[in-house]
Amino acid sequence: MIPAPTAPESDALFARARAVTPGGVNSPVRAFNAVGGTPRFIRSASGAWLTDVDGNEYVDLICSWGPMLLGHAHPEVHAAVSAALARGTSYGAPTEAEVLLAEEIVDRTPVERVRFVSSGTEATMSAIRLARGFTGRDVIVKFAGCYHGHVDSLLAAAGSGLATFATPGTPGVPESSTALTLVLPYNDRAAVEAAFAEHGPRIACLVTEAAPGNMGVVPPEPGFNRFLAETCASHGALFVSDEVMTGFRASRLGQWGLDGAVEGWRPDLMTFGKVMGGGFPAAAFGGRADVMSRLSPEGPVYQAGTLSGNPIATTAGLATLRLATDDVYAHITAAGDTIKAAASDALTAAGVPHVVQSAGTMFSVFFTDPADGPVRDFADASRTDTAAYAAFFHALLERQVYLPPSAYEAWFLSSAHDDRAVQTVLDALPAAAAAAAATRGDR
Ligand SMILES: *Cc1c(COP(=O)(O)O)cnc(C)c1O
Numbered sequence: 001m002i003p004a005p006t007a008p009e010s011d012a013l014f015a016r017a018r019a020v021t022p023g024g025v026n027s028p029v030r031a032f033n034a035v036g037g038t039p040r041f042i043r044s045a046s047g048a049w050l051t052d053v054d055g056n057e058y059v060d061l062i063c064s065w066g067p068m069l070l071g072h073a074h075p076e077v078h079a080a081v082s083a084a085l086a087r088g089t090s091y092g093a094p095t096e097a098e099v100l101l102a103e104e105i106v107d108r109t110p111v112e113r114v115r116f117v118s119s120g121t122e123a124t125m126s127a128i129r130l131a132r133g134f135t136g137r138d139v140i141v142k143f144a145g146c147y148h149g150h151v152d153s154l155l156a157a158a159g160s161g162l163a164t165f166a167t168p169g170t171p172g173v174p175e176s177s178t179a180l181t182l183v184l185p186y187n188d189r190a191a192v193e194a195a196f197a198e199h200g201p202r203i204a205c206l207v208t209e210a211a212p213g214n215m216g217v218v219p220p221e222p223g224f225n226r227f228l229a230e231t232c233a234s235h236g237a238l239f240v241s242d243e244v245m246t247g248f249r250a251s252r253l254g255q256w257g258l259d260g261a262v263e264g265w266r267p268d269l270m271t272f273g274k275v276m277g278g279g280f281p282a283a284a285f286g287g288r289a290d291v292m293s294r295l296s297p298e299g300p301v302y303q304a305g306t307l308s309g310n311p312i313a314t315t316a317g318l319a320t321l322r323l324a325t326d327d328v329y330a331h332i333t334a335a336g337d338t339i340k341a342a343a344s345d346a347l348t349a350a351g352v353p354h355v356v357q358s359a360g361t362m363f364s365v366f367f368t369d370p371a372d373g374p375v376r377d378f379a380d381a382s383r384t385d386t387a388a389y390a391a392f393f394h395a396l397l398e399r400q401v402y403l404p405p406s407a408y409e410a411w412f413l414s415s416a417h418d419d420r421a422v423q424t425v426l427d428a429l430p431a432a433a434a435a436a437a438a439t440r441g442d443r
Contacts, residue, residue, distance in 0.1 A: 006398070009053040013041045034406040035390040040397075045072035047416035050402055058402035059421045061339075063412035065404075066213075066245050066274040069332075070323055071416020077278055080319040084312050092306065097314040104321050105276065105284065108253060109243075110266035114286030115295060116309040120244035120273035121149025123283040124207060126303045127269045128153065130285070131205035131238040133301035134294045139199050141206040141237075143186040145378030147214035148207060148242050148271075158183035163198040186212060186377040187221050192231055200235040205269070207240040210255035211359030213410040214245070215381040216366055219359040220259065229265045238291065241267035244283060245410070248275040248321060250360030252329050258360055275324070278316030281307075328415040332361045335417045340365075342426045343433075350433035352388060352440065362410045367392075367436065381408060388436040395435035399428035 017024035025031045025039065032039045040052040048071055050058045063069070070077060084097070102114045117123050128140055128151070140153060148154045156166035156178040166181040168174065182199065184191040186208075196203065206228055212218040225241070232239040246255040247270070253261055260266050268291055273283030286292060296302045307313075340356050343365055347354045353369040366375050367385035375381050389407035396403050401424060404411065 007038060007040055007052060007054045007056060010041045011038050013053060014038050029404070029406050029409070032405045034386065034408075035393045037394060037397075039405070040402070047071040047073070048414060048418065048421035056400070058397070058400050059417070059424045061401065061403050061411045061413065061425070062409075063414050064274075064279060066249055066410070066412050067277060067279050068412075068414050069249060069275045069328065070278075070320060071414040072279075074320075074323070074416070076323060077316055077319045081278075081280075081312060081316050084315040087311070089312055090307060090310055095309070095311050095314070097311050097318060098309040101276075101314045101318045101321070104318060105272065105286065108248070108321070109270060109272075109286070110256060110260065111270050111286030111292075112289040113292035114284050115292070115303065116282060116284050116314065117303075117305050118281045118283060118307050118310070118313075119149065120242075120271065120283045121151055122305065123244060123271035123273055123285040124148040124154065124240075124242055125151040127240050127271050127285040127287075128205060128207065129303065130291065130295055130301050131240060131269060133299075134291050135204045135236065135238060137202050137204035137237070138180050139182065139202040140180060140204055141182045141184060141192075141195055143208055143212070143378075144183050145186055145215035145218065145381060146207075146209045146212050146242070148209070149244070152177040153181050154207070156181040156183050158185075163195050185379065186218060187224055188377065189224070189227055192228065196231055196235050196237075200237070203232075203235060203237040205238040205240045206232050207242055210241045210243045210246045210270075211250055211258075211362070213359065213362055213364075214408070215378050216364040216375065216384065216408050217357045217359050217362050217410050218375050218377065218381060219357060220255075221376070223259075223263070225255075225259050226263050226265050229260075229267060232268070238268040238287075240269045240271070242271045244271050244273035246359065246362065247272040248324055249412075250362055252324060252326060255359060275320060276317045277313050278318075278320035280310070280313035280316045282310065282313035282317050329361060331415050332413045332417070335413050335422050336361055336363055336411075338422055339411075339413070339425050342429050346429040346433035347436065349430070350437040352433055352436045353385075362412065364410050367407065384408070385436075385440070387439045391439045392432045392436040395432035396425075396428050399424075399431065401425050401428045401432075 155169040269287035
């Protein structure tokens with residue numbers, strides 16, 4: 001169901017954009033392909049609200065896919081960035097801001113050394129190269145439904161058997177790029193054990209989202225990350241925990257704060273992005289000092305970046321992390337709990353089967369049957385009713401609520417989501433649930 005366009009300026013820009021950019025967007029999910037309709041072109045944002053080029057306002061439940069933990073145009077972040085801008089935007093030489101941000105990340109996470117890059121893709125790509133360089137091994141293990149950026153070797157589809165190598169997940173990735181990748185079902189200990197039993201001596205690393213958010217939120221079952229860390233350790237492989245989404249977001253200490261910090265283990269390598277850039281292109285990978293010391297120029301594993309540690313991006317990230325106190329996470333948790341409960345109540349009242357899942361402050365609503373149990377892996381997530389989600393999405397958009405334009409994404413809040421923003425969502429939910437229910441009647 002594609003609703004009548006209600007955003008003529010966005011429509012006009014989308015038409016122009018498609019003439020000069022594939023699909024009219026610079027990252028596919030923005031195109032609304034999964035829900036239909038015209039993407040809104042955003043003119044400005046402040047706090048919890050987005051304003052599109054037609055002047056429509058929306059409560060933002062995406063927060064730039066996670067980064068805007070403090071809301072948009074936060075005055076203190078803005079002031080820090082403005083001051084940095086006046087001092088020049090890039091030097092290609094080290095700066096104090098890089099040291100301060102690295103110290104902040106080393107303080108707040110189990111990593112001992114950190115290297116900055118410009119995107120999460122670069123962070124995981126580099127972490128895998130380092131893991132291979134450190135171990136002298138070539139095989140990598142990932143989970144179906146976990147997204148780690150568009151790294152060739154990780155755009156992989158599961159092979160035909162559990163311990164068989166992957167095939168390319170997209171045209172443009174050669175067989176040779178995925179021939180050393182094993183793709184396993186998430187939360188499946190037996191599959192991990194089988195893969196390590198068969199290929200253990202060749203496995204350089206296992207990479208996982210610390211809590212998957214890129215197939216909707218599918219939390220690790222209790223002890224799963226610890227099991228992964230221990231399995232890697234016992235086979236001489238590195239455990240790479242991708243916290244690009246969850247870092248400084250799922251909790252103040254990321255997903256690691258919810259399991260590793262409590263259970264007393266730590267990943268060998270971690271990746272960060274999104275929140276740590278405060279809305280600018282900044283990401284990082286880091287970990288054990290002995291592993292990180294293999295990285296160029298200290299060690300032989302090459303890695304570099306012209307804009308890595310950019311002074312504006314690091315200033316924004318540092319300001320954001322310094323403002324990300326326990327109060328911020330408490331606020332986001334409370335606002336999220338209110339919205340989750342209201343969404344579930346509205347969907348229950350409308351008779352729409354659904355499952356709400358969380359990882360710390362992140363959550364999403366799956367349009368799956370609760371009788372089938374929780375969503376544990378990508379196969380479960382794939383059962384979500386995407387037509388019901390699309391109707392739900394558009395009914396909310398018409399009522400000033402901007403959800404992720406895909407059923408397989410986390411919903412994100414910020415410390416700027418105040419009572420007015422939350423109430424706008426609550427007021428819109430019953431009609432959206434009814435719209436989702438109507439699609440079920442159609443079938
Ligand atoms: C967003 C994301 C990435 C990729 O980051 P980009 O900055 O988009 O390249 C990698 N891993 C995870 C878990 C992510 O959520």
